[in-house]
Amino acid sequence: MKYVGPFNYIILLVFFFFSLPVSSHEMLGSAEQRIGKSEWEVSCKDYVEVTKSGMYDAKTTIAALAYHWKLPKAEFEKHFQRDDSGELRYDASNIKPYATNPTPDQFICNKKKSSDEKQTIITEPISYWKLTCNPRTMMTATRNSDHLKLFLQSTLGDAGPADTNIWKTYVQELFDYNYETKTGFQCPKNDFIRLIISPYDGPDQTAGVTSSSTTAVLDCSTIPEEELTTIVNKAKCPNEIADREHQKSINEEIIKINEKLSGFEKSITKDENGRTLASKILETDRYDEIVGEINTLKKEYKNDTGKEISDKLNDINELIKPIANFIVSYNYYEKICTNKEAYKLQYSSPEDYSDKCSEINSNLKDSPITWSYIETAIKSTWNLEKEDGFSQQYRQLRDDIKVYQAEKIEKAAKEKKVKEKAVIDNEIEKINNQNQIIKQRLKNLKELFEEELINEQEYNQKKQEILDQL
Numbered sequence: 001m002k003y004v005g006p007f008n009y010i011i012l013l014v015f016f017f018f019s020l021p022v023s024s025h026e027m028l029g030s031a032e033q034r035i036g037k038s039e040w041e042v043s044c045k046d047y048v049e050v051t052k053s054g055m056y057d058a059k060t061t062i063a064a065l066a067y068h069w070k071l072p073k074a075e076f077e078k079h080f081q082r083d084d085s086g087e088l089r090y091d092a093s094n095i096k097p098y099a100t101n102p103t104p105d106q107f108i109c110n111k112k113k114s115s116d117e118k119q120t121i122i123t124e125p126i127s128y129w130k131l132t133c134n135p136r137t138m139m140t141a142t143r144n145s146d147h148l149k150l151f152l153q154s155t156l157g158d159a160g161p162a163d164t165n166i167w168k169t170y171v172q173e174l175f176d177y178n179y180e181t182k183t184g185f186q187c188p189k190n191d192f193i194r195l196i197i198s199p200y201d202g203p204d205q206t207a208g209v210t211s212s213s214t215t216a217v218l219d220c221s222t223i224p225e226e227e228l229t230t231i232v233n234k235a236k237c238p239n240e241i242a243d244r245e246h247q248k249s250i251n252e253e254i255i256k257i258n259e260k261l262s263g264f265e266k267s268i269t270k271d272e273n274g275r276t277l278a279s280k281i282l283e284t285d286r287y288d289e290i291v292g293e294i295n296t297l298k299k300e301y302k303n304d305t306g307k308e309i310s311d312k313l314n315d316i317n318e319l320i321k322p323i324a325n326f327i328v329s330y331n332y333y334e335k336i337c338t339n340k341e342a343y344k345l346q347y348s349s350p351e352d353y354s355d356k357c358s359e360i361n362s363n364l365k366d367s368p369i370t371w372s373y374i375e376t377a378i379k380s381t382w383n384l385e386k387e388d389g390f391s392q393q394y395r396q397l398r399d400d401i402k403v404y405q406a407e408k409i410e411k412a413a414k415e416k417k418v419k420e421k422a423v424i425d426n427e428i429e430k431i432n433n434q435n436q437i438i439k440q441r442l443k444n445l446k447e448l449f450e451e452e453l454i455n456e457q458e459y460n461q462k463k464q465e466i467l468d469q470l
Contacts, residue, residue, distance in 0.1 A: 036125035039096070042068050044109035044117045056107045058088035061121060071128065072178050075196050079124040096120040131193045161231075169235035250347040257332060257348070261356045264329035268363055268374065276367070278374050281322045290319045298397050301404065309401055330378060333360060434469075441466050 046064035047056065062080055066073035081094040100117040101107050107119045161167050178195045220237035227233060228241055267277040280286075297312050335341040337357035340350045350357075364371045442463065449459040 032130045033127070034130055035127045037127070038123055038125045040065055040069060040121045040123065041098075041118050042121060044112055044114045047109070048112050056090075056109075058090040061090065062088075065121060070194050071126075072196055074177070075126060076123065079126050081123060094122040096122060126196075128194055128196050163232075163235065165235040166232055169231050173231055173234075246347070250352075253345065253347045254352050257336060257345075257353060258356055260329045260332040261336070261353060261360065263325065264333045265356070265360045265363060267326050267329065268360070268367065268371070270367065278326060281326055282374065282378075286319070286323075290316065293319065294397055298400075301397075301401055313398060313401070327378060330374070333357075337361065438466055438469060 042061065042064045046068040047060060050063040050067050051060045058080065062073060062076045065071075065076045077088075081089045083089055095107070096119070097103065098118050098120050101119050109117050111117065161170060174195070220233070220240035223233055223237065223240070225244070228237065228244070234241065267281075270276055293312070293316050297309075297316070301309050301312075335344050336350055336353050337360060342349055445454075445459065445462050445466065448454050449456070454462070
C-alpha cells in the first residue's frame, strides 16, 4: 500500500459526520494526529468481550486490541510483529511487563472482567487521527457521508477525487474498512473517535489498498467481476452490480431446484432389475415396518434407558429419511413442472426448468405403472403432511419422549435435593445433640464448683477441655 507522511505511510483517522451541513472544523471539537504509535494497552475485560475460550494468544490479542482501541482489526493484524517464518508473535519480543503482569510474555487474569489487569503489546508503528465531537452538534447516520467527505477534502485537498460519486463511494469504503458495517453510528459521549483511512491514491483503490489508474469512460457490462469492487466502478456501475447480483441469485436458485428435480428423476429411473428407487422406498412392507417400530416404541419407551430410546429413534429416522427426501423432490416436480407455480420461486421462473421437466416427463411416460404407483402412494399412505399418516404418529411419539425425558430429569433433580437435605438435616441434628451434651456437662461441672467439690483451677481446666470438643 502506498502511504504519505512520516514513516513512509500515513493512516488517517476519520471522524463521521453530523446532521448539520457545517464545515469540518465546526463539526469537530478537536483533532489530533497520532504518528507512529507502537505500544498499546489491553485488559482482561477486552479479552472477555471478544473470546469465550479464555485463550491469550496472538489472534485473541489482535481482536482485543481492535475492541479496546476502536481501530480496524485488519490494521492491527497487518502491523502485529511476526517471526522469521511470518507467524504472529506472542512472546517477550512484543509483550512488555505491566504493573499487574510483571513477567514478560505471560498474561494472567485473576479476575476475567477486570479493567485494571493489563498487558502492553508492541506492534509496528501505526498512525491515525484522534478526533473529538463538538458536544453542541448532534451526529446522525443520515448525513455521515457528506460530513466525512468535507473532512477528507479539507485533509487531502487536491489529492482526492474530483467526482462527487467517487468521493462518496471512497468514504463508504473507508467506513466499511474501519467498522465492517454500513449502518453508520452516532458520536459517542466522553470518548474519542479513532478511524484509520488510506490516502486516496486513484479510482482503482479499495478499502485498505491503493493503486494508480486512469479515469476513462466505463462500459460497465465489460468489466470483469473482480474489478467491480474498485471505488470508481462501484460509483459508476451500481446498476450493473445490482444486475449481476440478481443473476447470481437466479443461478443459485436454479442449481438448488435442479438438484431436487434431478433427485426425483433419479428416483423414478429403473435399475438393472427393472425397479425404481421410488418403488423400493414406498413399498408396503417398509410402511408396515415403520409403523411397527413406532408402535413398539410407544409401548416400551417409559421402561427404556435414555440411550435405548435415542438409538430406537435414530433407527426410525433412518427408515423415514429416504421417504421424506423423495417426497420433497416430488413436491418440487409437481409445483415447478406440473403446476407452474411461479410464486414458489424467488428469483427464477418455471421456464428455467423446462429442459429438466421434459426429461422427467419423458421418463414417466415410459413407466406409467410406476408413476401410478408413486402418485397413489404419495397421496395416501406416505404423505408426510397428512395428520393421520405414520409420520404424525412418529412426531407425536418423539414429542412425548422429550416431555418424558424432561420429567425424568426434573424428578431425579428433586430426589437428589431431598437426599441432600436429609443428609444436611441429619448432620445438624447430630451437632445439636452434641451441643446439648456439652451444655449439660458444663452445667454439671459448674454445680460441682459451686458446691466446692472442686477448686477453681480444676474447674477452669475441666471447662476448657469440654469447650475444646466444640
